[in-house]
Amino acid sequence: MTDNKTLPTEVPTLYIVPTPIGNLGDITQRAIDVLTNVDLVAAEDTRHTGKLLSHFGIQTKTFALHDHNEQQKAQVLVDKLLAGHSIALVSDAGTPLISDPGYHLVTQCRQAGVKVVPLPGACAVITALSASGLPSDRFSFEGFLPAKSKGRKDKFLEIAKVERTCVFYESPHRILDSLDDMLEILGPEREVVLARELTKTFETIQGMPLGELVEWVKSDSNQQRGEMALLIHGYRSTDDDSIAEEVKRTLAILTKELPLKKAAAMTAEIYNLKKNALYKWGLENLD
Structure with missing residues (x-):
């Protein structure tokens, strides 16, 4: 001893x-x-x-x-x-x-x-958050994203209107699928930061609207490698978030005959609204 x-x-x-x-x-x-x-x-x-x-x-x-x-x-x-x-x-x-x-x-x-x-020391969550440029006064660490698409979409729905910054870990072989699922649920305007290979030679910390980030990662295979953290800006309400009852009724009627994604697109075209907001509302409120 x-x-x-x-x-x-x-x-x-x-x-x-x-x-x-x-x-x-x-x-x-x-x-x-x-x-x-x-x-x-x-x-x-x-x-x-x-x-x-x-x-x-x-x-x-x-x-x-x-x-x-x-x-x-x-x-x-x-x-x-x-x-x-x-x-x-x-x-x-x-x-x-x-x-x-x-x-x-x-x-x-x-x-x-x-x-x-x-003992205090290195932690990827805190390292990524400190340099992300996202609000750090309130945040939650959510661990690794689920391995399957449904689980990931359920998780993104769970945090869709959470106002604090959310941090996830993700593996390189699932990063593209996870970003696609995130885009479907959270929409292209949500600000997201990808932090990868922290403290290593090819460290990258890149933040941009989700729609742009998805295309950036897809266009550069180097950004699909290494240890990764995804940081999602908390929900910020806007005037566009208020969906009129008439719009909800139209969407509900169309979903009886059409898949939700198609029904949301048609409703958005009729009322000149964003289809992602309608799709999210449908996922959360329609069977």
Whole structure:
């Protein structure tokens, strides 16, 4: 067991240790000190973390704790903590528990009376938000978008009239489909920021109306690669958001004979309105 006097506390502790999301220079000295002096590092991927530890000359042993084994292995680590060991929890990149494993371990530690100490550090959500140019006084992190189109559309409908900035993670192989689903529900005017490869060589932070962003990403395959965050400007009401009862009745009648998208387009043409607003209203209010 290591000499806990080199740690911030002599009480056996679970340390939540953020690691760089790309640039290794972003690790803190405090994180290095903790990783060096704890008895064990609980890691999402021990091979990945092993390379990080080796880079900084850290020889602490690692223990695999990931999505597939956390519920079973968390108690093993709690027992080690109760026996007097100190442990650092890391994920592959960024702050643990933010769309990464660790929830079950932290919960069980707190229930067992084990001291939990969080270290500040790298987090892709905050990094992206700080440079996005979108309102940051109120925001919500929504995690990864659903894998299937229906789930994504349901999520976009859920946040369509939310006034705070919403942040999502997305994978490169689904980014085009997700942007298309977002465009269908939120419309081309909603301001959206794509933040990709943060802190890395090809870092890109690009914001524009959604319709333009979709075309920009489709036209450049480089923007379809790497780790991504999507930041959506909160809902802003306008005079166009008020849909007259007559328009709603027309749309409801047409949807009895036509698909909603076609009915919305025809209604928009009749009343000289935006079809996206009618389509969104129909999705939310018509069976």
